[in-house]
Amino acid sequence: MKRTRKTIVSVALATSLALSVSSTYTAAAPVAQTSSSQAYYNAVDKKVINKINVENIYNDIDFLAKTPRVAGTEAEHKAALYVQKQLNSFGYDAKLEPFKFVGYTEASKVELSVDGTSYSPSSFTYSVSGNVNAEVVYAGLGTKEELANQDLTGKIALIQRGSITFGEKVLNAAQKGAKAVIIYNNAEGELNGTLGGANDLYVPAVSLSKAAGEQLLEKVKAGSVTATVTIEGAEVSERTSYNVTATKAPTEKKRNTDDIIVIGAHHDSVEGAPGANDDASGTAMVIELARVLKSLPTDTELRFVTFGAEELGLIGSHEYVDGLSQDEKDRIVGMFNLDMVGSRDAGDLVLKTADGKANFVTELSQASSLRLNGVATPYAEGGRSDHVPFAEAGIPAALFIHDPSEPWYHTPEDTIDKISKEKLQDVAEIVGTAVYDRARPDHKGPKAQKGQSFKAPELYYQQDSK
Numbered sequence: 325m326k327r328t329r330k331t332i333v334s335v336a337l338a339t340s341l342a343l344s345v346s347s348t349y350t351a352a353a354p355v356a357q358t359s360s361s362q363a364y365y366n367a368v369d370k371k372v373i374n375k376i377n378v379e380n381i382y383n384d385i386d387f388l389a390k391t392p393r394v395a396g397t398e399a400e401h402k403a404a405l406y407v408q409k410q411l412n413s414f415g416y417d418a419k420l421e422p423f424k425f426v427g428y429t430e431a432s433k434v435e436l437s438v439d440g441t442s443y444s445p446s447s448f449t450y451s452v453s454g455n456v457n458a459e460v461v462y463a464g465l466g467t468k469e470e471l472a473n474q475d476l477t478g479k480i481a482l483i484q485r486g487s488i489t490f491g492e493k494v495l496n497a498a499q500k501g502a503k504a505v506i507i508y509n510n511a512e513g514e515l516n517g518t519l520g521g522a523n524d525l526y527v528p529a530v531s532l533s534k535a536a537g538e539q540l541l542e543k544v545k546a547g548s549v550t551a552t553v554t555i556e557g558a559e560v561s562e563r564t565s566y567n568v569t570a571t572k573a574p575t576e577k578k579r580n581t582d583d584i585i586v587i588g589a590h591h592d593s594v595e596g597a598p599g600a601n602d603d604a605s606g607t608a609m610v611i612e613l614a615r616v617l618k619s620l621p622t623d624t625e626l627r628f629v630t631f632g633a634e635e636l637g638l639i640g641s642h643e644y645v646d647g648l649s650q651d652e653k654d655r656i657v658g659m660f661n662l663d664m665v666g667s668r669d670a671g672d673l674v675l676k677t678a679d680g681k682a683n684f685v686t687e688l689s690q691a692s693s694l695r696l697n698g699v700a701t702p703y704a705e706g707g708r709s710d711h712v713p714f715a716e717a718g719i720p721a722a723l724f725i726h727d728p729s730e731p732w733y734h735t736p737e738d739t740i741d742k743i744s745k746e747k748l749q750d751v752a753e754i755v756g757t758a759v760y761d762r763a764r765p766d767h768k769g770p771k772a773q774k775g776q777s778f779k780a781p782e783l784y785y786q787q788d789s790k
C-alpha cells in the first residue's frame with residue numbers, strides 16, 4: 325500500500341480486528357423448546373423485529389461513511405455529534421463524553437542516505453522529526469552497559485535489535501549524545517516498530533532490515549561513514565476524542581432489576597478508510613436498536629454507547645470502563661459489542677469473547693439466533709475490540725462480527741456499496757431480541773451470570789516495541 329501522510333498512530337492499522345482465519349467455533353447445544361414457549365417467544369421477538377427498519381441503519385452508515393473518522397479529528401467529532409443528534413431525535417438525552425489522548429502523526433518522509441547510497445528505512449511510531457548529517461558509529465545492542473564507555477556525541481548510533489526495547493535504545497543513545505539512531509532487525513523482514521510512547525528526549529530514529537543493517541555495519545567497520553537521517557512530518561500532540569452515551573431507564577419501576585445492559589460500537593475509523601463496515605455499521609445499528617427499544621417496556625437499564633479511538637488501542641472503551649463505579653460494573657450483566665456487522669463480502673456471523681468462553685451475552689444471543697434462524701450463532705475466542713475492557717472488568721461481553729473479514733478491511737474500499745442489508749437485518753434481529761429477552765419486564769431467559777475479571781492476554785495486537 326502506498327505510504328501516505330497519516331494523522332494516526334500506525335498501530336492503528338494493526339490494533340483492531342485483523343483479518344483472521346476462522347478458528348473452531350463452538351455451537352450451542354440446541355435447546356429443545358416446547359411449542360407453547362415457541363409461540364410465546366414468537367410474539368416477544370416480533371415486538372422487536374417488527375420495529376427494526378434496516379433502511380435507517382443503511383442510511384446512517386451512508387452518512388457516517390462519507391469520510392474517514394480518525395479519532396481526534398474534526399471528522400470524528402462530527403460523527404459523534406451525528407450519533408448524539410440521532411439518539412436525541414428518539415427522545416434520549418445523549419451525551420458527548422470527551423477524553424484526551426496523546427496522538428501521533430506519522431512521518432510523511434523518512435530517508436537515510438549513506439555516502440550517496442539511499443536506503444529504504446522505516447520510521448518508528450513516536451519517533452521525532454529531524455534532519456541529521458553525521459558520522460555513523462556502531463553501538464551494539466544499545467544497552468546502558470554497552471554504551472557506558474562510548475561517547476556518541478554528535479554521532480548517528482547504529483544499533484541492533486534485541487535485548488531491550490526500541491525506546492530504551494533510543495533514549496540510551498540520546499543520553500550518550502547521539503543525534504539520531506538507526507536500529508536494524510535481527511531477523512528476516514522489515515522492522516516496523518514503535519518506541520512505545522512519546523518522549524521529549526527522543527532523537528530521530530529509523531529502522532532497517534537485517535540485510536541492510538549488516539551491510540551498513542560492514543561499511544562502518546571498514547572506515548569512517550557519514551550518513552543523513554531525515555524524518556519529516558512526525559508529530560506528537562494531545563488530542564480529544566469522544567464517547568457518545570445514551571441511557572434508557574427501566575420503564576417498569578416496580579420490577580426494576582437494577583441490572584444494566586450495554587450495547588456498543590465504535591464510531592472512529594482508521595486513516596484513509598471511510599469505515600462503512602468498520603465500524604459505521606455497528607454505530608448505525610446501535611442507533612437503530614436505541615430507537616427500537618425506546619418504545620418497549622423494560623425492567624433493565626439500557627445503555628447505548630459509541631466509542632471513540634477504538635482504532636488507536638480501544639482508548640474510548642477503556643476510558644468508559646475506567647469511569648464506571650464498582651457498583652455499575654457489578655450491575656452490568658452484558659455488553660454487546662457490534663464491530664463490522666454488515667459486509668457483503670465477509671463470512672458468517674460469529675460471537676467472540678475475550679476468554680473464548682460462553683457468557684451471559686453469548687447465551688442470550690445463541691438462544692435468540694436459534695429461535696430466529698434455527699441455528700445458534702457460534703462463539704470463539706477473540707479480542708481486538710471494545711468488548712475487551714469490559715471483559716477485563718469482569719463484565720460478560722461479546723463481539724458480533726462476520727468472519728473471516730472482508731478484503732476491504734481498513735482500506736479506502738470499505739464503502740457503503742459493500743454493505744449488505746440482509747446481514748444488517750440478521751444481526752440487528754439477533755442482538756435486539758437477545759437484549760429484549762432479558763430487558764422485557766416478564767423476562768424468563770437465562771439468568772445473568774457475572775464474569776470473572778481477568779487480564780486479556782495480548783488480544784489486541786500492538787506494533788513490536790522490542
Ligand SMILES: [Zn+2]
Pocket residue numbers: 340341590602603634663664709
Ligand atoms: Zn472496528
